[in-house]
Amino acid sequence: MQDKGIQFGFIGCGQGGGKIADLFARHGYKAIAVNTSPVDLAALNGIPPEYRIRIGTRLGAGKDPRIGQEAIRTDAEKVQNVIEEYFYYEVDFVLVCACLGGGTGTGIAADVLEISRRVGLSTGCLATIPLLSESLEEQKNALKGFDILSDVNPTPLYLVDNQLLRLRFGDQAILNFWPNANEAIVGLWDEINQIPNRLSNMFVFDREDYFRLLNTPGCFTPLRIELKLDGEEGPEWLANAMREDVTALLSENNFEGECSRVAALLVCPENYRINAETVELVYQECQNLTNAPTLFRGLYSDPNLTDSVVLYLILAGLNPPNLRLQAIRNKLQELSPEIISRLNRPVTTNFGDELQDWDTPNPLPAARRSFAAPNSSPTVAQVSNVVKLEEERGDTEADALEESLSETAAAQEKEDYKVLTMDQVMNLMEAGTTADSTEYDSAFWDQFKLNNKKR
Ligand SMILES: Nc1nc2c(ncn2[C@@H]2O[C@H](COP(=O)(O)OP(=O)(O)OP(=O)(O)O)[C@@H](O)[C@H]2O)c(=O)[nH]1
Ligand SMILES: [Mg+2]
Structure with missing residues (x-):
């Protein structure tokens, strides 16, 4: 990864997300794929087999995000171990990639994001919005997936509209459509990521500038x-010439008139003599069009360019593409009650089990979302540690912990599927290992990991 500015690690969720992560692997990045479907995993060829993780026991999710969610919660530990082993020391920033609309990517993206945060890595998300022509179920899943993702607030959230890719590559052979669309996503990301490594004695966009953009909350x-x-x-020709293109691209991407930070990176042919006033006008134009209070500049020359200049514009801190999402909502709302009832018709699985209802809003606040495996239930020793802890301190955390344990026990009695929140699991780990410590702090483990993270 010599030529890369930031050492990104990619985690592909589901088939589409997996294909995107696999392409990143073929561009020289570290990547992991997580899927319920062994067939989808076997079709990848850039990600080494040991980093293609199969979760759950089914052979796919059949467009049912509840199945994806159930699978990731069963195998959270397995996924966490691979992320820790493969990414922890060499990756600066993780991008979870998922194509919203199906069952696996949609159902697992938010949990995978939280798992990699737990490992102590900065994590954002790349998610795609389905084509307008896709089925109602996919549109409904995508909306719900977007809501659940917003719950965990990915920073940044890079939403790629497949419909825009369809407009660009739709006239090509079907076999090439997804590969070309994915290459457009991955190629641009990789091109931009090489810029912080380039030398320039003019305006430099460095890794810290890029991190600043990536760490800006909102869409990217x-x-x-x-x-x-x-x-x-x-002097004003370049600013004038790019104005039209920038405006068209911004409106295509549902830009709502403001963002928090923008980078304008201009790359010119090596022998091209651009004057200072021209460059200044371009930067000014970028700032005006995006309405951004912070502008990062970059100016580079490239021996591979001959008769054109390239402007990369990176927008951070955007609002979600509300108009596009609203169009999907409208489409669903316009349906007749009869179709809606068919869309929501319950599905009996061949496993004869009842799936938790995925469509109800998540009752937990974002910070307390759960993804632990059912087999993370407390051991007898851990329970007695908690009792000891409570006797020693009588603090409210121990009360809460006991409450959660009794909930777990009751659930086990009924042999119900019961998920512990990550806080509960962390509390258990703490209770199990530091029962004698005087400071009972559930954030300790996180802090420990962060302190130890080698950059
Ligand atoms: N950009 C892009 N989008 C894709 C690609 N493949 C699928 N999609 C989109 O992703 C959505 C979900 O499809 P999949 O990724 O196959 O779904 P999944 O996550 O594997 O879920 P299940 O098949 O139900 O297990 C589709 O509705 C498409 O809009 C791809 O290669 N690139
Ligand atoms: Mg699939």
Whole structure:
């Protein structure tokens, strides 16, 4: 990963997400794939087999995100171990990739995001929105998946609209459509990530600048504009020429008139003499069009460019593409009650089990979402440690812990599927290992991991 600015690690969720992560692996990045379907995993060829993790016991999720969610909660530990082993020391930033609409990617993305945060890694999310032509079930899943993702607040959230890719590559052979669409996503990300490593004695966009953009809460969109150089022009020609393209791209991406930070990175042919006023006008134009209070500049020359200049515009801190999401909502709301009842018709699985209802809102606040495996239930020794802890301190945390344990016990009695919240699991680990310690702090483990993370 010599030529990469930031050492990204990618975790592909489900089939589409897995294909995107696999392509990143073929571009030289570390990547992991997580899927309920062994067939989807076997079709990948960039990610080494040991980093393709099969979760759950089924052979896919059949577009039912509850199955994805159930699988990740069963195998959270397995996924966490691989992330720890493969990413912990060499990855600066994790991007969880999922294509919303199906069952696996949609159902597991938020949990995978939280698992990798638990490992102590900065984590954002790349998610795709389905094509307009896809079925109602996919649209409904995507909306719900977006809601659940918003719960865990990925920073940043890079939403890729498949419909825009469809407009760009739709006239190509079907076999090439997804590969080309994915190459557009991955290629642009990789191109931008090489910039912080480039030398420039003009304006430099370095790794810290890039981290600043990535760590800006909200949506994130990288854009690329290429302009042909034809003949000599006045100082304002470049700013004028790019204005139209930038405006078109922003409106296509449902830009709502403001963002928190923007980077404008200009790459020119090596022998091209661009004057200071022209460059200044371009930066000013970028700032005006995006309405951003913070602008990062970059100016580079590239021997591979001959007759064009390239402008990369990276927008951070955007609002979600509300218009696009609203269009999906409207489409669903316009349906007749008869279709809706068919869309929501319960499915009996061949496992004869009852799945938890995925469509009800998550009752837990984002910070307390659960993803632990059912077999993380407390051992007898851990329970007695908690009792000891309570006797020693009588604090409210121990009360809460006991309460959660009795809930777990009751659930076990009924042999129900019971998920512990991550806080509960952490509390148990703490109770099990530091029963004698005087400071009972559930954030200790996180802090410990963060302190130990080698950068
Ligand atoms: N950009 C992109 N989107 C894809 C690709 N493959 C599928 N999609 C989109 O992703 C959505 C979900 O499809 P999958 O990723 O196959 O679904 P899954 O997560 O594997 O879920 P199940 O098949 O139900 O287990 C589809 O509705 C498409 O919109 C891909 O290669 N690239
Ligand atoms: Mg699939």
